[in-house]
Amino acid sequence: MGEIEYNNSGAKKARLHSMLTTLLDDPILADVPKNPTLADVDTLISLELGGAMRISVLKLDGTSFDVIMMNSATVKDLKLSIKKKVNDMEQSSMGHRHISWRHVWANYCLSHHHDKLLDDDDMLLNFGIRNNSQVQFIPYVTTKESRRHSKRRKHRFFHGLNKLSSANKQRLTPCWRPLRDAYADVIVKEVSPPMCLAWVKVNQTIVALYPR
Known part of the structure; x- marks a missing residue:
């Protein structure tokens, strides 16, 4: 009895697989x-x-x-x-x-x-x-040197931001946070008080940050 049920189950699976194969051959389901x-x-x-x-x-x-x-x-x-x-x-x-x-x-x-x-x-x-x-x-070949350069560039950027006054940091935070979260690549053009300007390159888009 068990062998008959097993054979029936196997036959059902075979038919189902055959039907599925036929359906997947349809261009609509390419x-x-x-x-x-x-x-x-x-x-x-x-x-x-x-x-x-x-x-x-x-x-x-x-x-x-x-x-x-x-x-x-x-x-x-x-x-x-x-x-x-x-x-x-x-x-x-x-x-x-x-x-x-x-x-x-x-x-x-x-x-x-x-x-x-x-x-x-x-x-x-x-x-x-x-x-x-x-x-x-x-x-594109990623070298150890390029990875070190990227880390140094990122470090310089955040180090520059840390040099800003507390008041400027507070003004910078609202516009910086979403950019920090979407950070892709950073290029520091200028971080020098009292102007405290920084340009961030986020996904090939240059965004100017004005903390004042």
């Missing part, structure tokens, strides 16, 4: 992965409702593919989706081939309209990435 997870389905539903966006990824060989990201996605989320998409495509076309993603991200980065997506915590929306936007791979 966006659905071959082995969709619940998260994949939720993201596709969000795309239809405006809560997600389709992003085209241009590779170095000129070919491209699409990934679907939630509107709240970060650069790290995009990288993970690209990794999953590429691995799935490699698996389906030529079997498993190991790709060293550590090597990829050490020598290339993503770019959108000449803006490099370097900070994993940055939201995609901060770069102007919307539905049907395109990002591309570009050569």
Whole structure:
């Protein structure tokens, strides 16, 4: 009896898998992965409702593919989706081939309209990435020296802010906090009392801070 039930269950699963495969071959469902997870389905539903966006990824060989990201996605989320998409495509076309993603991200980065997506915590929306936007791979090598330079530049900026008087700090705080939270890159043009002017480069937008 148990063997008959097991066989029936196996037959039902086989029919269900066959039906699912047929459905996924329909061009209308071309966006659905071959082995969709619940998260994949939720993201596709969000795309239809405006809560997600389709992003085209241009590779170095000129070919491209699409990934679907939630509107709240970060650069790290995009990288993970690209990794999953590429691995799935490699698996389906030529079997498993190991790709060293550590090597990829050490020598290339993503770019959108000449803006490099370097900070994993940055939201995609901060770069102007919307539905049907395109990002591309570009050569980019992160060296230890460049990381040290970035840390020194950031340190100089905050050290300059700490030299401001308490009154100026109070006046600076309301406009600085949202920029600090969205911090991407900082360039100090001038932090010198009594003017106490500083320019912050946030996602390629220059913002002037006037503490007085």
